[in-house]
Amino acid sequence: MMVTLRMHDLVAVPDMSPLDIDVAVGATVALIARPRPATAVARVVAGLAAPVTGRILVGGRDVTDLPPLRRRIGYVPAGGALLPHLTVGRNISYGQRRRRWVRDVAEGWAAALVDRLELAPTLGLRPHLLSEAQRFRVALARAMACLPEVLVVDLPAPVDGVFLPDLLQRTAPPDAPGVTVLLCSAEEEVLTGVTERVPLVDDVPPGPVQPAARA
Template sequence: MRPPEVMVTLRTLDLVAVPDMSPLDVEVAVGATAAVVAPPRPATAVARVVAGLAAPVTGRILVGGRDVTDLPPLRRRIGYVPAGGALLPHLTVGRNISYGQRRRRWVREVAESWAALLVDRLELAPTLGLRPHLLSEAQRFRVALARAMACLPEVLVVDLPTPIDGVRLPDLLDRAAPPDDPGVTVLLCSADEEVLAGVRTRVPVGDDSPPGPARPAVRS
């Protein structure tokens, strides 16, 4: 008897995000988490290419069987949590969370109720009127996660090069998953063992580019 076929949400085929990077082939099943294990430069490059913020050197990206390689970010149904959160400093937490929803018409019918549930689950209600510079690093991460998940993406890409005190990613991902859902499909980009703890599917990505020029020592 053949085992049941596992549905794959995200697949990359011979994906090269930046020159001198080894090709990336990864499959992430529905509701699963896989990690691209790479130093910050190639890890961020992979995250940005999958999210649609940069074009790949070569390769393809598929989401739910759709080839999204040449689609703009708004049509990929991929949420993105960049390193540092990249929150808009002039907007409050509430407006940062709703920012992406206003640009995606297909989620407007459920936007308000789902965003409110996210705010509650991620314990962000006391911060809604604050600007990002008044938040802790962990709070900024939760806001960035809420902003990405508010648009009900099929895939979530998280670029997390170093641990954040107070952030337990598996717990937050469980809280951010829609009700009655098998869970969010996650591509985590990091090389830090603490960040990667509990992630069984790991795909190492080499960076063969030469190191940058050495800086002269500064004498005091």
């Protein structure tokens, strides 16, 4: 199995059980955890916080100690975290401006994402004028505009009008096997269509959880 994202003995916050997760190329794996530890793991993988212990590898590269811009990981934080003073168009292109190599290889990709996610009518609007589903799609477009190897989605609650597998299919770059995704959530409505699931030990929420198929 070709693995894009590997977490080895990863502890994001004290007293959390270590995580060992392998996400294959183009696969989506859900980490089943309550919002607080799920967000902690998402932030550590994205590079916004340091782990207590453990390693993170992307495509065989150890990125544990690298800053976010060098990890090749896209991140959709809970709530989207769009910049309120920027228009939709500038929010989407924000990450590209900070990654010079992307501008050389991804010309036109942001425009394709706008078209695929039906965001063209919103490009001149500020985030507060958007619906919750539109804000999520903008955050997804911003993350994917940088052509990441891995996408981390922190989605603690369902968003009306958002079916993640469909959106991921729309945002897959051309001639690629699909986006490698770590989805952090415990809500069954969010997890619909995601069959590979790994519960965070000692933090399994109430209700049935389908275990991931482990390689």
